[in-house]
Amino acid sequence: MSTDDQTKASTDAPLLNSENAFKLAVFGANVSGGCAVTSVEGTIAVDWSETKRIAQAADAAGLDAMVPVARWKGPGGAVNFNDRSFETFTWAAAVAAVTERLQVLATIHVPTAHPLRIAKEIATVDHISGGRFGLNIVAGWNEPEFAMFGVPQLPHDERYAVAAEWVSVIKRLWNEDTFDYEGKYFRGKGVHSSPRPVQSPGPLIMSAGASGAGLAFAAEHANINFIMAEDIAAHAAKAEMARRTARDKYNREIAVMGMGYVVCADTEKEAKAYFDYYVNQKGDWEGAAKMMGVAATNVEAMDMSTKSALTSMVAGYAAQPLVGTPEQIADGILKMSRAGLNGCTLSWVNYEEGIAQYREQILPLLVQAGLRSEIVTTADADLTERVAL
Template sequence: MKYGFWLPIFGGWLRNVDDENMPPTFEYAKQVVQSAEKWGYDTTLIAELYLNDIKGIEHDSIEAWSTAAALAAVTDKIEIMAAVRPVFHNPAVTAKMAANIDHISNGRFTLNVVSGWWEEEARQYNGDFTEHDERYKRTEEFLDVLKGMWTEKQFNYKGKFYEVSNAHLEPKPVQRPNPILYAGGESERGKQVIVDACDAYVMHGGTVEEIKTKVENMKALRAETGKEPLQSFGLAAYIICRDTEEEVVEEWKRITDMKETSGYSGYEDFVGKSQLEQQVKLNDYSVSNRGLRPNLIGTPEQIADRIIEFENIGVDLLLLQFSPQLEEMERFSKQVMPLVEEKRKLLGQG
């Protein structure tokens, strides 16, 4: 199992807790990532949203790509995965930027391709927000251009959304043929784009049974394309790790105690503009990315057991959220990661 975490670019992950002691600043982000390298984390995912979807649109947030480049320069080992949304980007320019960050990081830069769901944000930032299936058509073309620019000496392309003529991109990325392309999607259209054009699948939080079905489905869809199997299956999850079950319940109640807050301003677009496989309730939405559904909640022993359950059904990357970030990341690295390894060895899986 690889351990990743979402970079806290919004000031936290809890929509109904005002101050999580996680300032949305580059200095704090740098401290988190550099500490994570020491604690054994493998990946950080930097979400790309121009408005703060967690604390409310009037609050501070950090831009993803400039942050990714800066973190690439001050780290040594960790994979830096930046989200990219085609509705806001020129794909040829994005390919050039990605290749440059890949060189800055010496081959540690990857992309999480997100077709987008927040119409209000697109309106404010002049994104070309279209209907659901049209967004995925754009994503297909966007990926065509990225990969063409990264692999061909001189690239030409003409599609519905993009046109590129005799384009050169040098130097090519460090990673060949391309930086890993992660993507998530739950609609049939979205999943088809992923199996046709991406390298790895990332999922919102779900139960073991829900995730098992998704992994099996995506493996079958990928096999139908005749391509190599997907390289990785990642899962978002929020961690509540405490010494006793009583403490766990107390923390769970604290973070899901619903209240009126502008952090829920994107809720209607998220559930209405996406085609989700599981119904999302406001209680799920109180923690971003359905982080509570995997139930990585409990004592270190209980969480380690559940991680092995996910590993056994094909999940090989956890994209974790913590609050407060530094304190809980360190606790997880010292109390849970070693337990998973011990349990794996006892089961003959190490």
């Protein structure tokens, strides 16, 4: 596809370029249930034909990216949420091959893979995608999953020290030919990887850092800090903290993205009724509580002890609620933008219906608000080029 001398700047990738003022990405389409811990009909089943339809619909709708969840086993409960999942690098390669525009990320748990292997996998998918790949780095939190690998859970801040050394090796492999490496956690002789990624100096990096150590890691190594917050005010505070950490400690600018889940209907009453149905009547509260119990023991800077936090987990992976009419959804996204976010991920109970609804009813409102650009199809681009000639 591309060769090493046909590079493109990583800042041209969809989540970093200037095409859309507020970036939007599909989240969790590679895991069973998606982001809703519920037994309601229509959630993600995880098969390739479904994945391909969702990816191509997101691409056609002008959405900027797809961000997968790295999951190795479910927490139990009635639906065993996210237990069935596609591994994110092979998933990303396949999605990249059947899409044209959107950025495709893989999510990696640092303790599960050596940086040399990951550097090679990243370059491979970046070539398949023509320079549309991105990496979402997770330092570690899900202890039952790491036990499957025989990997002990390190103390919280040390996980980020490991991740910092890990990603530093990868960045050197993207930009140097051959070198010896002797670090605290990794070492190697004659370390080398070819081809390099299409993107220079390397693909976009995302990290979800909320604690002091997590904020510092994202500030030094990531292009985007991916945050979770209870409400709009908390989003604003966390976004400001992420940017200030990057500026003050490393003299860098960093983008900040949040999370949102969408329940959209013709009337607010209908949207709230459906929310009540899939959350309160069909929600797997036991499974959600088990997952949050694991997170509460291993993740700092997040309060997971309240009923509202558990409700948020069942409804949409603890994301910001976007519930109501298309106008209310657009207004909620506008508020996230005004809070200082550069973008957010989106999830739905039924992703295919939700993406179609976004394109037809919500996107025009976001274009009107100045947050999104109108979709330019391949046919439109070809016509523009012919007219220019």
